[in-house]
Amino acid sequence: MKTIKTFLLMLFIAFSNLAFAANPSVPQEGGKQYAEVIKGNDTLMVNPMNKNLYGGPEVEAIKNWGIHSPNAVGWGNIFTILQGNYFSTIFAIIVILVPLAFLTHFMVVGQKKFEHGKKIRVFSNYNIIVHWCAAVPFVVLCLTGLVMIFGDKLGGGSFVRFARDVHGIATILFVIFGVLMFLMWIKHALFRAYDIQWLMIMGGYLSKEKKPVPAGKFNAGQKMWFWVCTVGGFIMAISGAYMYFQFADIETLRMMALLHNVLGFLVIALLITHIYMAVFAIEGALNSIIDGHMGEEEIAILHSYYYKEINAA
Structure with a gap:
């Protein structure tokens, strides 16, 4: 019974985090991108072979990623299209x-x-x-x-x-x-x-x-x-x-x-x-x-x- 309660509690916390997490499809507070408001992004997204791509630099990469991004530069637009x-x-x-x-x-x-x-x-x-x-x-x-x-x-x-x-x-x-x-x-x-x-x-x-x-x-x-x-x-x-x-x-x-x-x-x-x-x-x-x-x-x-x-x- 204790195991079931623990599982349900963990499930509730997971759904709560999803419900209140940042939505990637819309701009976040202050016009920031999704990755900029996710806590622990540097820890979750680090690739040991390329620390210059994931984590902090990944945020900057996302900012010039898509077709509709006002800050899009480089190959971001043509690659996305x-x-x-x-x-x-x-x-x-x-x-x-x-x-x-x-x-x-x-x-x-x-x-x-x-x-x-x-x-x-x-x-x-x-x-x-x-x-x-x-x-x-x-x-x-x-x-x-x-x-x-x-x-x-x-x-x-x-x-x-x-x-x-x-x-x-x-x-x-x-x-x-x-x-x-x-x-x-x-x-x-x-x-x-x-x-x-x-x-x-x-x-x-x-x-x-x-x-x-x-x-x-x-x-x-x-x-x-x-x-x-x-x-x-x-x-x-x-x-x-x-x-x-x-x-x-x-x-x-x-x-x-x-x-x-x-x-x-x-x-x-x-x-x-x-x-x-x-x-x-x-x-x-x-x-x-x-x-x-x-x-x-x-x-x-x-x-x-x-x-x-x-x-x-």
Whole structure:
């Protein structure tokens, strides 16, 4: 009985505190912000890794946070507007419209097919292992990132927190193998003059004809994906670390969040493109990064400059 009375008393005190606590949605006495009138704020909100962000400095950060704050400065306004209203919508548009565009391409132009009689070795076992060890965590990063973007639509809770934790682990794996992949293929990913021609004809993917396309071992589209995946991926890893560990002031964290999301648009769109090209656009193209071989006709048509290099060697 005594235990029950103690529990009820504690419950009453808790509800009383809530009833008379400051309301975050309205200005407090003297026009002060919510955090300025909460007693013990410095004690409750201290992050040992960043004492310059929480506690007292956190009050100043909140004062220039929102769209309607008369003292708003820096990235507060644009961050609040984009993060609260547009980022998730843009990601949803990309996830829906990009696959629809490629579905239309598949139905109208169709899959490119080549003779696969004679095979030429284009990727070594090392190339294949490093590619997949970087690719798998990269795809996991994109999927778990989308889970966090749409976390409120997915009900939040443990599932989203699990996705966040997996996101962090996958980042470490990607950075390790991403560096190896960058060093492995940077020479082939450098842009050449003929890549402009490739872009002008969109790599020949809008035509059903089999005409030699100006491209080296990697075409211009693959090169763009390489740089976005590696350099863009590394930048996202750095900005993600800033947000996760919060070892910066609020303005820097806002900029990192904006950068992370904008790069995310590009990464998701190009990842879908890369998967479509490898799995659907060209018959058997995925096999080249599984067994390392590509059909001679496919190389001669889609990688004509590389084909000349092979024959000249």
